[in-house]
Amino acid sequence: MRKAALRKIAAVLLFVLLTALLLGAANFLFVDDVHSYSRVMLQELYAQAGQIDTLFLGSSHCYRSVDPKTVDEALGTHSFNAGSSQQLPDGSYYMLREAAEQNPLKTVYLEMFYTGYNQSASSDVPLACYLLTDHMRWDSPWRYRYLWEMGGLAAFADLVLPARHGTASLQNLPSLWRAKLTGGYDLDDYASVTYPEEGEAYRGNGFVYTEGVARDGFATLLDVDPERPLSDFGWANLARITEFCRQEGIRLVLFTAPLPSAYVANTENYQAYVDAVRAYAAENGLQYWDFSLYRSQGDMKHMGAGEYSDAHHLNGTGAEIFTAELCEVIARDAAGEDVSALFCDTVEEKLTDYADNTIFMADGWLDSQ
8 A cells, every 4th residue: 555655656746747847848948038128127126136225117118218227326226127018007016015025115106107007907918917927036925926816827827838928939949049058047148138120128227228219100009088097907006006105114106207299199088097196196195297298398398209219108318318307306306396387287288388299290280270
C-alpha cells in the first residue's frame, strides 16, 4: 500500500514537473515579454523600491505625457510614471497598492482620460490587466487580486500560459530568442523598447517619448453621456483610490493631460465629464486639473497640431512642454496660489478664447464661422 501510494505521489510530482518545464519552454520560445514597456516599467519600479515619493498613474495619456526626470529636476522629488497601455481605473488602483507597499509615497497624480472611466468592467479590456500582471512580482498579492477581480479563474490560465495573449509572430521569433539570451531583460537596457521606425522610445522611469505628428484628424473616440459621465466602474475605482490615499496620508491630485482643441470640440458633452470630476474633487477635498481647458500659459501657448502624435496623444515635444508647465502649476499650488484660475470654467470658453490651432480641423468649424 505504501509503495503504491509513493508511486502515485511520484507520478503526480513528475507530471507537475514536466508540465512546468513544458510551460516554461513555451513561454521562452513564444511569449514576447522583452518588447514591453510595462515589463521595463515594473522592473525599474521594483529596482527603486524605498525611494519613490511621487507617483503618476494612468493610461498611455499618462506615460506619454509626463517625464519624471523633468519633474524631479524642477521639484526635487523622486517621481515615477507607472502608467501603462489602456490602464483602466482598477489597474491604477492595483498599481497604487503595489507601489505604496514598497515606497514612502507622498503624492499621487492620477491621469483621468475620460474613456477609461467610462468602461463598464475590467473584463472588457483584459489585455490592460495582463500588461501589468504578467510582469508584477510573483509574490505580490495585488497581482492575484487584480487577476481574480478582472477575470476569475479564466484569468489565471493566462498567468500560467501567457502565450494565450502574448505570442510573438513567427518571423520575429529568432530576434526574440536572441534578445532573451543577450541581455534583453537587463535593467537600463532600452534597446528592446526602442522603435526607430515607429518613432517611439522608452526613456526611463515609465516615460515613453513619441515622435511624429497627427496625420488623420482629431476624431473622438467616445462621446460623453451627460446622464452618466462616468460609469459605475469608473466611480467605484476612483472612490477606492481616493479612500486608500486618504487612509495612508497620501495627497491625491486628479488631472487630465491636454487634448487637442479639435478633439475636445468633436467630443459631445465633454463638459459633463469635467463637471462631474470637478464636483467629485470638491466633495473630497481634492484638486482636479484638466489641461484640455488650460488657459495656455508659458510655452503651452504655442502648443498645437505639431505637439500631438495622433488625435489625442502628446508627442515627445508636447510631453516635455506639458511636463514643464505641469511642474509650474504644482509649484504654484504648493506656494498657496489658487491655481483653479489657470483653467477655463467651460469647454466653450476654452474653444472660444484659448483654442489651439487644431480647432480649424474640428468637425463643422468652418460652417460655424
